[in-house]
Amino acid sequence: MITPVMPTYGRWDLAVERGEGCYLYTTDGRKFLDFTSGIAVTSLGHCHPHVIEAVTKQAGQLWHSSNLFRIPGQEKLAQRLVENSFADTVFFNNSGAEACELSLKVARKYQSTVGHPEKYRVIGCNGSFHGRSFATLAAAGAEAYLKGFGPVMDGFDHVAWNNLNEMRAAVTPETAAIIVEPVQGEGGVRAPSADYLKGLRAICDEYGLMLIFDEVQCGMGRTGKLFAHQWTDVAPDIMAVAKALGNGMPIGACLATEKAAVGMVPGTHGSTFGGNPMAVAAGNAVLDVMLEPGFFDRVNDAAKYLWSKLDALVAANPKIFDSVRGSGMLAGIKCVVTAGDVVTKAREKGLLVLTAGDNVLRILPPLIAGKAEIDEAVGILGKVASEWPAQ
Numbered sequence: 001m002i003t004p005v006m007p008t009y010g011r012w013d014l015a016v017e018r019g020e021g022c023y024l025y026t027t028d029g030r031k032f033l034d035f036t037s038g039i040a041v042t043s044l045g046h047c048h049p050h051v052i053e054a055v056t057k058q059a060g061q062l063w064h065s066s067n068l069f070r071i072p073g074q075e076k077l078a079q080r081l082v083e084n085s086f087a088d089t090v091f092f093n094n095s096g097a098e099a100c101e102l103s104l105k106v107a108r109k110y111q112s113t114v115g116h117p118e119k120y121r122v123i124g125c126n127g128s129f130h131g132r133s134f135a136t137l138a139a140a141g142a143e144a145y146l147k148g149f150g151p152v153m154d155g156f157d158h159v160a161w162n163n164l165n166e167m168r169a170a171v172t173p174e175t176a177a178i179i180v181e182p183v184q185g186e187g188g189v190r191a192p193s194a195d196y197l198k199g200l201r202a203i204c205d206e207y208g209l210m211l212i213f214d215e216v217q218c219g220m221g222r223t224g225k226l227f228a229h230q231w232t233d234v235a236p237d238i239m240a241v242a243k244a245l246g247n248g249m250p251i252g253a254c255l256a257t258e259k260a261a262v263g264m265v266p267g268t269h270g271s272t273f274g275g276n277p278m279a280v281a282a283g284n285a286v287l288d289v290m291l292e293p294g295f296f297d298r299v300n301d302a303a304k305y306l307w308s309k310l311d312a313l314v315a316a317n318p319k320i321f322d323s324v325r326g327s328g329m330l331a332g333i334k335c336v337v338t339a340g341d342v343v344t345k346a347r348e349k350g351l352l353v354l355t356a357g358d359n360v361l362r363i364l365p366p367l368i369a370g371k372a373e374i375d376e377a378v379g380i381l382g383k384v385a386s387e388w389p390a391q
Contacts, residue, residue, distance in 0.1 A: 012347065019046025022366050022373045024352065034352045035377050037364045040185065040217045040330070043244035044289055045366040051247050054285035055278060062277045067270065073280040080287050084226055086235035087255035091264070092275025096216030097131025099240035099252035100179070104135055106238050106256055106264060107177035107210035113263035116208070119176040125161040127187030127357055130179065130214050130240075139179055162192045164199040171203065177210035177238075178203065182228040185217035188358035189325050189332025197234040204237070210260055211236045216252070220244035221290050221367050223328035224300040231327075249282035251275070290367075299367050302374065303328040306365065309378040317385040325360070329367055332360040342384060351380040 015027040022045055024034045037043055044051060058073070065071060078090040093099055104122060111119035122139060130136040137145050138153040146152055157175075159166035161184065178200055184190040204211040213236040218228040220241060225231060227239070237260040242252030252274075256264075273279070289295065307324060310331060314321040320342070322334040335342060339355045346353055354362040365373065 014347075021045040021047075022369050030350070032347070032350050032352050033373060033376055033380070035363050035365045035369075036352045036354050037244075037366050038248060039243070039354065040222055040364050041243045041246075042248050043221055043367045044247045044286060045368045046248075048247060048285075048289070048368075050289055051249075051282055051285040054281045054288075055249065058278055058281035064273070064276045064278070066272065067275065071275060071277060071280065073277055073284060074275040077275075077280045077283045077287070080284070080291075081253065081255060084287075084291065085239070085255055086257065087239065088258040089256055089261050089264075091254045091256075091269065091271075092280065093252045093254070093271045094250050094273050094279075095131070095252045096214075096240060096242035097133045097136050097252075098271070098274070099216060099242050099254045100130040100136045100139070100212075100214055101133050102254040102269060103179065103212045103214070103238045103240045103256075104139065104177070105269065106254065106260055107212060109263035109268065110210055110237075110260050111176045116176075118174055119208075121155050121157055121172065121174045122177045122179055122212075123157045123159060123167060123170050123175060124179050125181075125184075126158055127161050127184055127190070128179075128181055128214070129184075129186035130181075131216075161187065161190065162196050164196065164203070167200065168203055171207050171209070175207065175209055177212055179212040179214060181214045181218060183218040183223060183327045183330055185330065185362070186356055188360045189330060189356050189362050190358075191325065191327045197229060197232050201234045210238055213239045216240055216242045218327070218330055220286070221296065221299060222330045222364075224296055224303055226290065226296075228327065245286060246279055246282040247286050249279050251279040251283050253283075299329065302365075302367075302369055302371075303331075305371055306331060306363075306369075306374050306378075309374055310363075313378055313382055313385070316382070320385040320388055321361075329365050329369075331363040332356055333363070335359050335361055337388065342381070345384045345387075346380055349380045349383060351377055353377075353381075 016024045017027045018025050024032045124139045128140045130139045134153050138156045141158040159170050239255045310324045326332045339359045339361045356362040
């Protein structure tokens with residue numbers, strides 16, 4: 001018999017009822033160090049007091065009004081994102097998938113508006129993840145997520161990740177855009193080579209393509225800057241963000257340059273709930289914290305400490321762990337043993353971590369995590385390794 005909640009998740013047997021900072025607490029009284037951050041969402045930790053204050057205040061004033069009216073908090077959040085990014089304009093929606101979906105629409109609409117309606121195809125990368133709508137699944141091209149859902153939406157081509165030669169060779173007269181994660185998350189916590197993003201920018205400029213960055217997971221401070229691509233001198237034309245933008249309040253955003261958004265006029269897109277007063281109150285509260293002087297200095301210090309501890313863990317346990325990868329507080333350990341088994345054993349000892357593609361253990365601490373929490377997490381992983389059955 002099917003369950004009342006549609007059984008699409010392979011859920012862990014944890015019923016969480018409250019959170020505080022870096023920790024989650026279950027209904028049966030157990031305490032867990034949460035180094036999943038709700039899959040890179042609760043970057044300020046659970047129940048951050050400033051976010052609570054902002055959404056509580058907003059809840060007493062106005063929850064929803066629709067986008068038929070001006071929403072002052074939305075205008076404020078858009079202005080702050082513009083001031084702290086490459087973008088000139090922002091559209092708010094509810095999720096990362098919606099932000100990526102709109103990014104694809106903006107790219108196609110741009111090409112049509114400037115006189116190239118034949119340019120509609122988008123090149124994506126193997127191992128990417130952009131969401132679970134039909135278009136975003138097609139953009140990623142992962143067979144495991146597409147199986148059983150009928151014909152794959154047309155208009156997408158795929159090349160190897162981090163391979164500029166393949167990317168250039170895939171461009172045709174019908175190509176409208178390239179979409180890429182500056183750091184892959186689901187695909188194996190992979191950071192590209194130093195010149196990869198620059199090479200993508202050069203290809204787009206040469207062929208008149210839109211460059212789309214999907215920073216749904218790697219953005220909003222996860223790598224130690226507000227956006228991951230800011231570590232380079234490369235800016236996209238369009239970018240999708242979500243997850244940590246609301247620290248758990250559902251909100252996504254599509255950021256674009258004025259050039260890219262030239263075709264986005266009244267009637268071309270909309271959202272019932274997108275950017276409603278509650279969502280943008282959370283988004284503004286998150287930016288209040290992240291844009292404070294010294295915030296990213298602390299994140300980068302914590303990331304360096306995390307990586308030093310993970311490097312030492314790997315070196316001490318070569319039969320269990322192979323190498324560390326990723327960027328900042330988006331860290332992965334390529335495993336020798338099955339990564340999923342490491343996740344299970346860590347959870348039994350009170351640590352929550354994730355898997356990713358390529359047999360990788362994915363570690364996503366809250367950005368507020370300090371040395372004590374990192375020591376606790378790596379200590380648990382060390383204990384898991386030391387107790388591993390003999391090979």
